[in-house]
Amino acid sequence: METLMELAATLGPRHCLTASDDIAPYAVDWRGQWKGMPAAVLRPGTTEEVAATLRACAAAGLAVVPAGGRTGLCGGAVVPANGPPSVILSLERMNRIRDVDARDFSLVAEAGCIVQNVQQAAAAVDRLFPLSWGAQGSAMVGGALSTNAGGIRTLRWGNARDLVLGLEVVLPDGRVLNDLRRVRKDNSGYALRHLFLGGEGTLGVITAAALRLVPALKRVETAFVAVPSPEAALNLFSRVMGSGAEVIAFELIIGTCMEIMSRNAVGIRIPLPLGSPWYVMVELAAAHPSVPLREMLEDTLAAGAEAEEVLDAAIADNEAQRAMIWRIREDWPDSGRREAPCINTDTSVPVSAVPTFCARVEAVLAERWPEGRLIAIGHAGDGNIHVSLMAPTGTPYEAWSARARDAEAIVNAIAVELGGSFSAEHGIGQSKRHAMVTHKDGVALDLMRAIKAVIDPRGMMNPGKMLP
Amino acid sequence: METLMELAATLGPRHCLTASDDIAPYAVDWRGQWKGMPAAVLRPGTTEEVAATLRACAAAGLAVVPAGGRTGLCGGAVVPANGPPSVILSLERMNRIRDVDARDFSLVAEAGCIVQNVQQAAAAVDRLFPLSWGAQGSAMVGGALSTNAGGIRTLRWGNARDLVLGLEVVLPDGRVLNDLRRVRKDNSGYALRHLFLGGEGTLGVITAAALRLVPALKRVETAFVAVPSPEAALNLFSRVMGSGAEVIAFELIIGTCMEIMSRNAVGIRIPLPLGSPWYVMVELAAAHPSVPLREMLEDTLAAGAEAEEVLDAAIADNEAQRAMIWRIREDWPDSGRREAPCINTDTSVPVSAVPTFCARVEAVLAERWPEGRLIAIGHAGDGNIHVSLMAPTGTPYEAWSARARDAEAIVNAIAVELGGSFSAEHGIGQSKRHAMVTHKDGVALDLMRAIKAVIDPRGMMNPGKMLP
Incomplete structure (x- = not known):
């Protein structure tokens, strides 16, 4: 396929995987419950390469499934069984911690950083990154933010959403939303980042985040x-x-x-x-x-x-x-x-x-x-x-x-x-789409669909996930 | 005007003000910097009445400017000088605290509740509602949330946004988005409430909120x-x-x-x-x-x-x-x-x-x-x-x-x-729209306009505010 050959040239052949042995690990989730074969696995190393990848996929009509540590429980990072031709866009190579600032209580991490590595980088400057759950040794920042991960300390410090100061996001058409600021207060317009946090990759690809740190526990x-x-x-x-x-x-x-x-x-x-x-x-x-x-x-x-x-x-x-x-x-x-x-x-x-x-x-x-x-x-x-x-x-x-x-x-x-939710912290992915039909407020669903339609009008981002 | 007569019948004549003496206080902000005359001041007392008001205004082509305690600094709750025919929709009568639950550390307040009254209701059950700033004795919950108010304690507990568990919002067409839940974790789809929090009334009218309380300070x-x-x-x-x-x-x-x-x-x-x-x-x-x-x-x-x-x-x-x-x-x-x-x-x-x-x-x-x-x-x-x-x-x-x-x-x-913002905590309103043109990221502005266009396609909600 011409697009994949172009992408192999852009990303380097080692980062445009098409051999079935190379793809196999990405074609199933870790529990073995969700399976789907991508046309390729793309592993861009920079934000610009992610943007080029999305532009190329948009032009070729290839759907894009973003993936990180792939520890999710809802099949969100796997190609759906009967979906359109899709590639896996793995953020694993974007694993740099770009900045740690102890005075600002902030850390800027790329989407492919393992959550535990972020915790350790914070600890090295006597700070705590409080997000914590069982899979933190494999889970990556991009997935944690895209699913608004919870865990064992949300009681005190909230979900992933609450620990984000700024985001860098590549939109479906390849434009970059650059909101990667470390500033704590910004009331200049709609809080766009909250659409991508917990958006399960259906509106764009989170490539980096400015994260909030807190004082280390003594x-x-x-x-x-x-x-x-x-x-x-x-x-x-x-x-x-x-x-x-x-x-x-x-x-x-x-x-x-x-x-x-x-x-x-x-x-x-x-x-x-x-x-x-x-x-x-x-x-x-x-x-x-x-x-x-x-x-x-x-x-x-x-x-x-x-x-x-x-x-x-x-x-x-x-x-x-x-x-x-x-x-x-x-x-x-x-x-x-x-x-x-x-x-x-x-x-x-x-x-x-x-x-x-x-x-x-x-x-x-x-x-x-x-x-x-x-x-x-x-x-x-x-x-x-x-x-x-x-x-x-x-x-x-x-x-x-x-x-x-x-x-x-x-x-x-x-x-x-009882006033609760059928999807507290794992997200919807493929596994709870049917429950969205049953339990989600109709007006909320209408708004979700309208927002999806304006940001990803051709429905190329993670199709078959979240939205019923 | 026929619509106003209908609304006077719906809301009661005392709550559809058209006499210039009655309107005058709503035609200027408290610093006297922003002035604009509404066609009427409407004071619905319930969510249903807010919905009926928005439906009637939409049908009549009347723009709607939501207002609360009107302590804002950016002219957000005043009719703009050269804007379309507009009404002020004052939430002042929706001032009930619907629920306080000390075990849940939550409180459900209507938009017209004065912030200090919320603080006192929390204190009465040995809890703290931490949002606090100079105008808290006049400012109302709806305005605080619509402007994502900051204040003197955001260092510890964040802005208004961070203290919201759920929202009730009336959309421009009169539909009600009912997300007024007290549950702390819900990952079922896009975080819609964050569009209305800090949205300055340009996407709908916040009528009530489930607020987060914290342990009282000893x-x-x-x-x-x-x-x-x-x-x-x-x-x-x-x-x-x-x-x-x-x-x-x-x-x-x-x-x-x-x-x-x-x-x-x-x-x-x-x-x-x-x-x-x-x-x-x-x-x-x-x-x-x-x-x-x-x-x-x-x-x-x-x-x-x-x-x-x-x-x-x-x-x-x-x-x-x-x-x-x-x-x-x-x-x-x-x-x-x-x-x-x-x-x-x-x-x-x-x-x-x-x-x-x-x-x-x-x-x-x-x-x-x-x-x-x-x-x-x-x-x-x-x-x-x-x-x-x-x-x-x-x-x-x-x-x-x-x-x-x-x-x-x-x-x-x-x-x-220096990586900061030109609008930290007061919002944009009328006063900083020109700065949005200069300083706001172009991609972010495009997304804001796209979202505005799908939720308020006719631009009836608080025109002349926030969006440049």
Whole structure:
């Protein structure tokens, strides 16, 4: 194809992959759920090369699927199965940290920087880049921003969106929107960057971002807590938030998860006895070493025990114990996968509705699928509970998927009814487009389509994703 | 006019004002700089009435200028002098706080709620609504959000935009975008609300918002500090941010301001001797009473004194002294106005560029207008320095405006050259449309116009504002 030969000349032949062996890794997502073959994988190394690539693809009528670390859960970075001829535009070579400024609490990173590398570059100047989740060692900045990634610290510092000061974006026609400023305040017109943040590459390609840093943490205290119920967890959450301590994480995990993990996880030590119906992980932090964080945590947990919100608690005594608590949280997806297939969701509700949500979901799923197991694990402090319905051990994925498929729609409907979302932090991609039809406000959908039509009139950017 | 008679029937005759005495207060901004006569002032009381009003105006070809507390500085809520026939749509009657939820750290307020009333409603449940600036006793939520208001605490909690969980917006055709949810995480499509936040009413009318609350502050320490230079102020800022204390405000004020205030302000006591070239106000806070905030502040200021960043400092010993420090900050606009006319700006630069910005501005203005006085007062912690060029005492406004008009463009150009903005927190309105032509990125302007054209195709929403 002529366009690809031209692009091979522009990018260099090593960065215009067309051999099927070279393309294969890009033709499937990491969970193996989404598959689609691109015509080529293009790996531009600069913003100008991204612009040239988009111009060439536009001229040739090739659709463009932007990709980064490809750790997403919704099939957003894979060519859709029945889509138009498409290329994968991988940002992996744009991996420079262009600037770090400790006085400005800012860092400018290209889209292909691995999130963990950004964290480390910030730490090297005594600053914290707070975005953090399990896949941070592979996930890249461009994907994190395009999906408005969440994670374990959004309670304190917000989603990816909240950590962006400025963006550089290549539009579908190859023009560059240069808003890569480090300035904290700018009220000169519409906040265009928020269309691309969380836009899942359907409006353009994020090539770089000015990111916000915060003061490094000097003290952290982490507890693993057994609680009798989601209601008790909510009361404990109110207590710890009301205490005035800086709460950076508050995770809720159903007891079933811990039992499965105790069987399946390798090298995990669970710091409390099994048997509690629910567990909580709470982490407090302070940027000043003189804040009496340990006492704050102990006092709050003691008061929680007195109020029967806390059954048992273990506070990490050192960094190794703290890391172990977080390993429990992060190892869940692997432990779960080793146990049995799941129907997964990514729901959120207002924090105060978490107990009602858990109770209603449990009742409905138990009645319809008594053989299934309720999994609930999530960021309770911001209302984002991932509910899954797990198959009995030994059930093949296809069988469970056929039998329990409706569970997703049922859980989504309960979340939306309680004022929540069917797509809290993972995005829509291919996996939740059908839910957009059911649950998204019609006026919002109309506006989304109108905006898509003016920025990408020929629908070349990541077709088959997000918009139903 | 038939449409107005219909609207009088819909809204009630008391809420469709057409008598010139009734209209007069809405025909001019509070500084008397922007004037324009509407055909009527409409005061709907519900979202449905706002929708009916917009439908009726669209049918009649009447442009709509939304208005709230009308404390803006850019003429955004006034009918433009040579604009099309327009009505003022005042949100003042939509002043209900619909919901306060301490557990969710959320509050749902209608657009006509006065910002200070929202602060008080939050305080009543031991929460803080952190948005705060001089006009908060008159400014309303709808205006604060439509202009993405800043203020004295954006360093810690961001602009208005950052405090919004969900929005209710009436579109130009009367449809209602209902995104008034209190959920903290929702990645289901484009972040539409960010178009209306800071959109200055050019895309629709914000009728209500779900707002984010934070834990109430249990301790606050405030200091008034004399510093030798903006460079010293920046070093002190790095020191206090690096100390790990929670810094909620860091304001920079040129000595000239203090001298003028010592002559013109009534009932102000300045806690340090006059004569320092620059002053800083710094405020630390903690939500937990056991944080040793006073010691943190004293230690930081002592280290700053040793490093010659601090010439002298006064820490407020009680709430009265603290209030006095903030009165100095907030009284400046009045004291300044009593002194002489000014050419004002609303510039921001990256924090690290504040000293360079101040030095370059001072040199250029002093050379061109040796008779003028440099005023610089602003939120140095987020790089937002308001520079003004003040006339010699006794100069009439018109004369100074004619002679020194260019000062604005010169200061704006320096800010933009240093990676900053010519419109940091006040918005564009009518007053900075010309600067949009000069300084706004062309691609960004194209995108803004395209979005405006699809959401408000007939250009009926707040014409003559923001878009050049």
